[in-house]
Amino acid sequence: MTRAAVTVLALLVALTCGAWHGAAWLIYVACVLAFAVTVAVGPLRWRRDRAVWVGIAVGVLLLSVPQAVLMMSGDGSHAGSLQALGDRAQLAVAGVCGYVGLYVGQIMVLRQRVRELLPSVWFDGVHSTTVLAALCAxxxxxxxxxxxxxxTLGTVALVGRPMLGLLLFSVALAMCSILGWRSERAVTLMAVAFGLLLVGDGVNVLWMCGVLVGSWWGLAIWLAHLGVLGALGVAALDRGRRSSGRVQVAWSSMASPLAMLLFSGLLLGADRLHQLPAPTTVLALAGLAGVGVKVCMVFGEVLRLGDSHDQALTDELTQLPNRRAFNLALAAEAGPGSRSAKVAVMLIDLDRFKEVNDSYGHAYGDALLKEVAVRVAQRLPAEAVLARLGGDEFAVLLPGMGLQEAEFAATEVLQQLGRPLRLGSVSMKIGASIGVASWPLDGWSDDADLSASTGHVPVSGFTSQERRGGLWSAESADLQVPVSGVEQGSWLGVGAEELLRRADVAMYSAKRAGGGVARYDAAADERARAEQVLMRELDFGLGAGELMNHYQPQVDIRTGHVTGMEALVRWQHPVRGLLGPGVFLELAEENGFMGALTITVLRHATADAVAWHRAGWPVRISVNLAACCLLDPELPSLVEQIVAEAGLDPALLVLEITETTLMQDPDRSRETINRLLDLGAAVSIDDYGTGYSSLAYLQDLPASELKLDRSFTQRLSSDPRTGQIIKSTTDLAHSLGLRMLVEGVEDPATLQLLRELGVDESQGYYHARPMPAGEVSAWLQRAEMDRATNSTAAAPVAEL
Incomplete structure (x- = not known):
């Protein structure tokens, strides 16, 4: 660094000693060549800005080559430079054309970085140049x-350079303003380069006119030109992030033409008082004409942007307002500063719309949506805003309506939609699920608006939860639930977002009820939110190993021998303690967690069974399969892998399947079951008698066990007909070669009745409650000792 500084200092001393002209010319030519090489090895290596830098490079070369020739022709002094300019005026004028290339490069930079560059923006440069030329003339x-x-040519070349340099520098500053002063290094460097170019050209004019005296000014001009080449060269090599701006039509768009109108008028007025050169009048008139052109261009842009704005707020299919337009209207009506004291929102979701698309095609689906839009609009008041949010979902904004009025309007809309309709040759009837909510919101306070800064809405009434791994927070009864789509400073307020969310909750309540109209229910909403929190925690708990198995014995009624263990999932929640499957299993199935949950249970069960077998207790292990698992074609491969990893004999694995699960898709279910049977596993029909109870699948399905639901066991001692049902079912199972197992045995009298009816095995609290895996071996040992001591299967086993 020190050596380089000394070299530069020595060069400057040598240049200022009088004999610097030849070295300056050589250095300048070398810098021009270096710039050309920089553009060749820089932007031409990648395509992002190739066209931009080719244009700028052409402009620099047009500017620099004549400058180099003029420097070579003179001797570096004021007189020599002036003589060279006079002798080669045509060459100097050609050099002015380089500014055109630089201006085109600037506009190309702006076009690449601004999403919507309007034509009137680049026209401002041409228009301003015309009026500046008139002022100079x-x-x-x-x-x-x-x-x-x-x-004349020499003077035009001398004066034109700073005038065009001023144009380039002004455009560069405007670019920095549009794109951000610190957004992109290359744009900032361009502004620096054109600023140096303007300074150098301005100093050159004053030096040529004799205002500035001394050879030092020639050196300053030379250094400024080198700075231009250096700044543009570094900008060409820059590959930093590119900024993005947006040019909008506003009154500020007319600032430039209004200024040019003023200057052109002053020139023409001055010409009336004192005759100005002929070019001045021509250029001033051209400036006035440019104002008219600018006005026409802006007017056309306003029309195009207005049409674009309408398209951005309109649904293309139904020509109704779209989601964005609806949100804008909703934000104006609901929340602080709203126009209405009360307002209601109605969300409409068509029932069975997917069936129409699947059965008749999307053309019929589109026609149906258009017809729905017409029918709903017919039943709405004039001030209502009907919008299509997307798909088959519509929304209605009802200013001035309360909840009861909106519910009545929704009922009328539902009746209108329920009328049969005909699309082409197809007749159909389609219903809808409609949810209604109203503003002001019940239970909503002004404090909710403060949460907009964090994007959360307070939700009260939840039980205490714990935040784990980015989930929901701790020991407080008031949780902070993130509101989707609400950001700080968003144009859709938190209150309006909450109103829309409540209508959506009501709509889903109506859909779960089979269609119709439903109003927002705060209690049901809080339950749904609590379930959502629980599901997020379950998702975390699955990965954190919080789910575990408890096991309940299955006992041979005749001998009292323990034949198997059923794996029953439990959730060891870190705050709420041990949770049974009734708390979370249905939610897990609704939210797509059953696959992961079943695999977790199966892994634990096979590993625990192998441990018991090694301890001398070769009991079979039973695991329940959900419908989604049975329909998964990858299930047999996963079961095979898990059993192999655990080292369990597949014959000791029993997979329990309910009748309802089996009948959801009998063909696919049967295919999966057959593949499981090929692995050597056994199949049990769980909860028999509570589902379809079809005898056809018993004939086709090679199951090994029927498991009668506990509802029959509970009525056995009080209802003689239940005993006959159990007896006939047991006989059916035996005739098909199946084992008969009955659940829900809780007392010795029930066990004795089942023994008399010929049932094979039993399961229930009378034998044992579900227990952790670590307690199974000890329980099996005590159970075997009790069986040997009592020598009867009817003897109860101590509960754990």
């Missing part, structure tokens, strides 16, 4: 010609 050209003694 009026009051600058003549004094410069008189001071320098140059001809």
């Amino acid at each position: 009026a009051w600058v050209v003549a004094p410069v010609r008189s001071a320098t003694g140059l001809g």
